Amino acid sequence: MAYSINLETCSKCRLCTEVCPSHVIGVNENKETYFIPERLSICLKCGQCMAVCQTGSITVDGLAYGRDLIDLPGVYPGYDQFVSLLSHRRSVRNYRKKPVPEEMVQQILETVSYAPFGASPEKMHVTVINNRERIEKSLPDIERFLDNIVKWINNPIASTMIRRKKGVETFNTVKNHLYPIALSGNYKLERGDRITRGAPVLMIFHAERGAEEHTSNAFIFATYVILAAQALGLGAAMNGIVPAAINKVKSLQEYFNIPENHEAVIAVIAGWPKYKYQKAIKRKHLHIHNFN
Numbered sequence: 001m002a003y004s005i006n007l008e009t010c011s012k013c014r015l016c017t018e019v020c021p022s023h024v025i026g027v028n029e030n031k032e033t034y035f036i037p038e039r040l041s042i043c044l045k046c047g048q049c050m051a052v053c054q055t056g057s058i059t060v061d062g063l064a065y066g067r068d069l070i071d072l073p074g075v076y077p078g079y080d081q082f083v084s085l086l087s088h089r090r091s092v093r094n095y096r097k098k099p100v101p102e103e104m105v106q107q108i109l110e111t112v113s114y115a116p117f118g119a120s121p122e123k124m125h126v127t128v129i130n131n132r133e134r135i136e137k138s139l140p141d142i143e144r145f146l147d148n149i150v151k152w153i154n155n156p157i158a159s160t161m162i163r164r165k166k167g168v169e170t171f172n173t174v175k176n177h178l179y180p181i182a183l184s185g186n187y188k189l190e191r192g193d194r195i196t197r198g199a200p201v202l203m204i205f206h207a208e209r210g211a212e213e214h215t216s217n218a219f220i221f222a223t224y225v226i227l228a229a230q231a232l233g234l235g236a237a238m239n240g241i242v243p244a245a246i247n248k249v250k251s252l253q254e255y256f257n258i259p260e261n262h263e264a265v266i267a268v269i270a271g272w273p274k275y276k277y278q279k280a281i282k283r284k285h286l287h288i289h290n291f292n
């Protein structure tokens with residue numbers, strides 16, 4: 001493994017030892033910083049030591065200055081600009097029939113490289129379908145999955161199985177959120193595409209079942225993606241129905257080429273928004289408990 005500190009250029013400021021989340025860098029009797037060999041196995045490869053170093057003296061295995069550590073942009077949004085981006089964002093469910101250039105999809109996905117992560121972010125995958133026809137072909141299977149939800153929840157044995165196999169959170173989401181939607185028949189394709197909403201782009205975040213922190217990482221990455229889409233003038237929305245259907249319907253998983261041992265966590269739909277919203281929506285999302 002390639003870990004090194006160039007002692008000829010190191011200024012001995014020790015900031016690297018301060019910021020390392022796993023305390024992998026120590027200081028020896030000669031006041032030189034060094035990677036502690038027995039701690040290398042807990043290095044997160046987060047790159048914080050390299051980012052804080054004023055002389056570019058540190059190498060972490062797999063990371064390189066210039067490629068992975070880049071100069072900070074000169075522009076930096078203040079709080080007001082950040083809130084402005086957030087308040088302009090909407091879950092867009094009405095799209096123009098206009099394709100999204102591949103470069104924009106790349107720009108969107110690139111923002112994920114700046115996201116925080118838990119455990120092993122490299123285990124996260126995203127399957128991108130920038131092709132409306134291909135998305136449309138998946139819809140009948142998703143419709144059938146929604147039809148089946150009614151049967152499963154109405155059947156005590158099937159619903160107990162979902163609860164046992166998928167856990168209480170997923171069970172409650174299916175029973176209290178998806179089941180009423182399924183019962184209403186609102187998603188029926190004869191009414192149009194109320195699943196992927198006519199979006200030209202679908203991004204499915206998935207990882208090997210059981211991969212460390214992959215659920216959390218998927219939601220964080222998907223959040224970056226919807227905000228990046230907003231910043232580019234596109235519209236986007238998270239979609240939980242598509243991944244749920246993929247995880248249950250084998251033909252869908254195969255159709256999207258998602259490995260058999262992977263589970264889909266969340267999807268994002270994106271495209272050019274048809275309508276402009278006039279107001280921001282300020283919700284009381286959080287119960288705040290001050291324990292000062």
Ligand SMILES: Cc1cc2nc3c(=O)[nH]c(=O)nc-3n(C[C@H](O)[C@H](O)[C@H](O)COP(=O)(O)O)c2cc1C
Binds near residue numbers: 092242266
């Ligand atoms: C985990 C998650 C799953 C979601 N799944 C869907 C979905 O399947 N279909 C959909 O139309 N919107 C979905 N949404 C979008 C929410 O419904 C949306 O955020 C909510 O309606 C509030 O609207 P806003 O995003 O414009 O503030 C999902 C959002 C999250 C966070």
